Amino acid sequence: MLSADPHRVGPAAVRPQSAPLRVSRGLVVEDRQTGFVGAVVAVEKSGGQHLVVLEDRHGTRRAFPLGPGFWVEGRPVLLEPPAPARRRPTGPRSASGRRLTASGSYAVEGEETGAAKVARASRIWVEGRHDAELVEKVWGDDLRHEGVVVLLLEGVDNLARVMAEFAPSPTRRAGVLVDHLVAGSKESRIAQEVAAMPGGNNILVLGHPYVDVWQAVRPERLGLRAWPQVPHGTDIKHGTLEALGWPHDSQADVAHAWKRILGRVHSYKDLEPSLLGRMEELIDFVTAPGTR
Structure with a gap:
């Protein structure tokens, strides 16, 4: 309830108003009560209420009830469930013409995306x-x-x-x-x-x-015959990048390399x-x- 909004404190003249905002994947949100800041990675429905799952820069995930109590870009917001959207499968088709997911299973035509699912x-x-x-x-x-x-x-x-x-x-x-x-x-x-x-x-x-x-x-997806053998005791990611001749000195190098690999x-x-x-x-x- 807005009456319980933790943003609304102090004299009425300076109380910030929480603007409604639909949740979207990747939106960076701060929970004001705990100070936890993270990007939206999922919206769930559990126990009759909607939950937003946030992931911080360390990979820690926490779930919070949707509603008031959040800030986005320094402004108080009232988070709402994402707008339902019809899924339009774009993957390959089977021999019978049905769409497939990336895992090779049949896609569910017309399934809503963005809507919270239990x-x-x-x-x-x-x-x-x-x-x-x-x-x-x-x-x-x-x-x-x-x-x-x-x-x-x-x-x-x-x-x-x-x-x-x-x-x-x-x-x-x-x-x-x-x-x-x-x-x-x-x-x-x-x-x-x-x-x-x-x-x-x-x-x-x-x-x-x-x-x-x-x-x-599969190594051939990156033009390799095989992944390099990294000596025991050497960090597997940095060792792999060094053996491939890719930049490997920093975590930014590792992140860039993974983006390159995942892109294949x-x-x-x-x-x-x-x-x-x-x-x-x-x-x-x-x-x-x-x-x-």
Whole structure:
């Protein structure tokens, strides 16, 4: 309610008025009560109310109820749900002429975009921002259609804590995609520990064999025969860029390189099968009959 708007304090003559503003992806918003600043990455509907999910520059995501209590570009706003828009699939067509999503599944013709969809209680986690961006590019349409939210772990070392906080159940499942899930790796050990936790049978941890998700992009898409072998102990991203002769001294160089790599990904055909199968399994796991 506007009467409870935290922006409206002080003498009436100087109270700023909250202007209605429809949420759009990428909009930078500040929550005035907590000071959290982030870009809009999703709008959900949970417990009968709309939530806006913000992601800050460190990749941390937090959800807030839509309404008053936000600032945009230094002005108070009352955030409203995005305007519904009809989806017009633009992907390739199957042999029968139906549109396909980037993941290769059938697109849902006429589905509304921008409108908040009830988010599932079951969730999928990935290790970091690059993983999330790759998943969004290939499986984003499928995940939105199913109401599955993808969250960041910020590193596999956080997996046990995040799963304990999530408290999975038979109807509230957790799917996790991790890098370098091979026998004897740290990631494999952590996955085994999580499986033994209370409710562990409602957690599915899957991964690809690559040290970094970059290597799940087919190298030929970047004109390479293979991704370079980076010596153990060398940062995989900086080491890869140095071996390729690309700028590699700063995080800006890494960000530019990832943008270049991601730009070569247009569909599932640009990814290695070892990632494709694992991601499809996770989606099936968190959307299985009986889950919510």
